[in-house]
Amino acid sequence: LAEKKVLIVYAHQSAGSFSAAAKEAAVEVLKSKDCSVEVSDLYAMKFKATATAEDITGEVKNPEHFRYAEETKLAWDEGRLSADITEEQRKLQEADLVIYQKTKALLSFTTGSQETMFSPTGINGDMNVTLWPLQNGILHYCGFQVLAPQIFWAPADAAPEGRSAMLAAWNTRLFQTFFFFLKGPFMWHMAPNRR
Template identity: 25%
Template sequence: MQVLIVFAHPDQRSLQASLLKVTIASLEKHGHTVKVSDLYAMNWFPNITESDFPNHEAGTRFQPIRAAAEAYTASSVSADIAAEQAKVMWADMVTFQFPLWWYSLPAIMKGWMDRVLNKNFAFFSGGEGTKGPLQGKKALIITTLGGSQHYFSSDGMMGDISLTLHPIQKGIFRFLGMDALEPVVGYDADSRKPDCYEKTSQLIQERIASLDEISQ
């Protein structure tokens, strides 16, 4: 498969940066072709502005969803957005790798979604996302959490981790018609436990190995 990894962490010495290397190596080991959008390294700008859509008439009311749809149809989106959209279309699977901050995506990654996954490019109007242009592409989350696995269990304070990831897995991926794969979740990322990296690395490698069966 052709795999795009959208990655978000500001420190190249971080646990997530180390795990990104594991993800890339594991994918390539199994014969997949990989591209990476390292958002912090790219200095990705996360805010939607009128300059994203050169065909938008200055001074008129700015409605981002409508402006994005019209700009994509007219092939008039900014170069950085167009480059990321080309990567998405190239990919058979898009992997989002990030630390879970405030029980959600880092702001820079949310900004990538806001600017790249535009109407007419990623979905059509009328709530028919499952029939949109990204139908059939796979989506995989690889995330790390500061809390323990029990904290995100059915008996824990936050409930099962699937509840936390539901807005992404269903509200974004499923809406876009993507096949949301079972996420990879690493716990105790802030605990400095020596086995955190090893456990999460193993989970990543096992998950990627299972892609061989999924892609057949």
């Protein structure tokens, strides 16, 4: 059986955060199942998340009317994308089949509010509606099979045993995901805790 390559895209500033603990739990579980795990820690990398002309090395085709999509396509064709982008592309290429159909995507993130605040009548609105553009409009559209998200509701407000229970449930879910769903690479995204 070929080794599974896992790419975890992680974004949180604090190494002591619950998000960091969940990421470490995922690394531990997946490595115990003989997965090769690579983490892109966006904060540690100082990864720039904005799309600008700085993503291109050398001259742009039309500096008076910069059109990002056209310019980056040309830069891609000519091998002139910035080093940070090409490095992340390398990771995706090495993760085997990430860009192909039936690749799994699982969003995992913390919130700064209780679950009731993300209900259809909650002050923050329905979490399913909030996630729809990302899960359907981006991930599904790009060919990912989107698994139900793992949402850690307000871990900063939970007692230590509550946070431990969240991590235990996460470990169980990862084991179940590995045994029942994981047939290709696994991409995991941790959004920052709002606290």
